[in-house]
Amino acid sequence: MTLYEQWKGMADMAATQQAQAAFWNEYFAAETENYKKILANKDTVFAGTLAELAEQFGMEQPVFCGFMDGINESLAEGYEVDKLAEDSAIALKVDFEKLFYNMLDAKAKWLSGLPEWEGVLPEERRREITRQWRLSQQAKSEKTVGRNDPCPCGSGKKYKKCCGRDK
Numbered sequence: 001m002t003l004y005e006q007w008k009g010m011a012d013m014a015a016t017q018q019a020q021a022a023f024w025n026e027y028f029a030a031e032t033e034n035y036k037k038i039l040a041n042k043d044t045v046f047a048g049t050l051a052e053l054a055e056q057f058g059m060e061q062p063v064f065c066g067f068m069d070g071i072n073e074s075l076a077e078g079y080e081v082d083k084l085a086e087d088s089a090i091a092l093k094v095d096f097e098k099l100f101y102n103m104l105d106a107k108a109k110w111l112s113g114l115p116e117w118e119g120v121l122p123e124e125r126r127r128e129i130t131r132q133w134r135l136s137q138q139a140k141s142e143k144t145v146g147r148n149d150p151c152p153c154g155s156g157k158k159y160k161k162c163c164g165r166d167k
Contacts, residue, residue: 003050004069004082006062027066030059032110034067038094039116047091050084061086070106074099096120097129104133 001009014020034057038046046053054064068090069081076093084090100121103112117126145152151162 002082003062003065003084003086007066007069010062011066027063028110030057030063031067031070032114033058035111036114036116038092039096039114039120042096042120045091045093048089049086050088050090051086053090053092054086071099074102097125100126100129101133104130 011023014023037057046056048056050064050068051061054061057064057067059067065081065084068079068084071092071094072078072081074095076095077091079088079090100112100117121129145159145164147158147160147164149159151157151159151164153163155162
């Protein structure tokens with residue numbers, strides 16, 4: 001069984017809602033500490049085998065594989081998470097703008113609101129990324145011209161009497 005399969009099994013193992021909530025609360029606390037460490041050391045590329053990084057971040061290997069699943073899209077070079085093994089070489093070269101965007105997308109306010117972001121991305125840049133994310137979430141519909149609307153060509157005629165005549 002791969003580390004990723006073990007992770008998925010751990011995540012689904014809890015029999016009750018309380019046990020499930022406890023598992024995720026424990027994971028999110030560990031995940032938060034990992035991101036604090038990464039943000040506090042923004043110029044450091046954490047690298048080594050999965051086993052070494054799991055130990056460095058204080059996580060079990062399958063749980064660290066789950067963490068890799070979460071951060072993978074924010075890395076300069078992603079990994080096939082389902083194929084990671086304890087001896088897989090990993091470099092956490094993080095694209096911090098992409099990471100901030102992905103945290104917003106995951107609705108992980110406890111991560112996007114960490115004070116450690118202050119030293120990584122300026123407030124103005126974080127606002128701009130937040131603005132971009134909000135715009136990407138808005139539904140867009142293309143407004144079509146109705147038969148009785150003014151013609152978009154600017155003639156002043158109704159659309160059905162002007163450019164829409166042959167339609």
